[in-house]
Amino acid sequence: MSTLLRLLAEKPVQWIFDWDGTLVDLADHPRAIRVPASLIRDLGTIQEHSSYPLVILSGRSLADLEEFIPLSDITLIGNHGAQWRVGGAKTVIPPDPQAQASLKALTEPLNGLRDRFRKSSWEDKQFTISFHMRQVDRRQWKELGEQLARLVEDHTHLQLRPADACWEIRPKYGATKGDAVQMLFRDHPNSVRPVVFGDDWTDEDAFEAANQDGITVIIGSRRPTRARYHVATPADLREILSQVARFLLSGQGRL
Numbered sequence: 044m045s046t047l048l049r050l051l052a053e054k055p056v057q058w059i060f061d062w063d064g065t066l067v068d069l070a071d072h073p074r075a076i077r078v079p080a081s082l083i084r085d086l087g088t089i090q091e092h093s094s095y096p097l098v099i100l101s102g103r104s105l106a107d108l109e110e111f112i113p114l115s116d117i118t119l120i121g122n123h124g125a126q127w128r129v130g131g132a133k134t135v136i137p138p139d140p141q142a143q144a145s146l147k148a149l150t151e152p153l154n155g156l157r158d159r160f161r162k163s164s165w166e167d168k169q170f171t172i173s174f175h176m177r178q179v180d181r182r183q184w185k186e187l188g189e190q191l192a193r194l195v196e197d198h199t200h201l202q203l204r205p206a207d208a209c210w211e212i213r214p215k216y217g218a219t220k221g222d223a224v225q226m227l228f229r230d231h232p233n234s235v236r237p238v239v240f241g242d243d244w245t246d247e248d249a250f251e252a253a254n255q256d257g258i259t260v261i262i263g264s265r266r267p268t269r270a271r272y273h274v275a276t277p278a279d280l281r282e283i284l285s286q287v288a289r290f291l292l293s294g295q296g297r298l
């Protein structure tokens with residue numbers, strides 16, 4: 044904590060958080076997460092005392108993020124960097140039309156896989172697809188992954204990426220979390236320091252983009268990672284944010 048406060052005091056920072064598995068605990072289903080009121084309160088406090096808006100950078104759709112995070116000043120970036128809400132204005136990075144057509148073409152085959160693998164589900168997030176397997180018998184995970192890989196390899200504009208108990212089907216040439224971090228800092232590359240928190244493979248792009256000057260923190264035990272620091276659990280990160288919020292409310296500093 045003292046190292047963090049020292050680094051935070053050196054120059055203005057911009058906080059960038061992944062959501063699931065980072066700020067909130069993973070749940071059996073993406074709709075089943077629990078969002079502690081204290082987390083929203085602490086994020087709001089940090090936002091009020093920060094020179095740059097807090098950023099939530101997630102694989103979820105923007106609509107999903109807005110539903111769970113009732114803080115209008117926070118920058119929300121959904122679909123791994125494809126959908127942005129900055130200061131109330133929403134923009135979309137235009138998707139690759141061929142990838143969009145391929146995603147649509149997967150509807151039937153994915154329904155077929157969902158019916159074959161008990162308790163699996165898939166989610167159309169408009170620009171990407173998540174295939175969830177947290178509730179699927181673990182012995183079937185490998186086969187499910189192989190079947191998905193076979194489906195996706197027929198579509199040259201799509202890629203399959205692993206995530207937390209889930210596979211992401213994404214445009215091969217679409218936005219990544221690393222692109223999003225680069226866009227955030229394009230206009231002020233040296234005057235503000237990124238502080239990036241994440242837990243899964245898709246966050247590695249963001250760590251890489253931020254590592255030159257940034258503070259990068261992985262949540263949990265997944266390794267290897269490009270992050271320089273680690274925090275054991277989302278609850279531990281929430282506790283750190285509580286301490287930062289209390290420090291800011293005490294009037295001792297600003298970020």
Ligand SMILES: [Mg+2]
Pocket residue numbers: 061062063064065207241242243
């Ligand atoms: Mg995550």
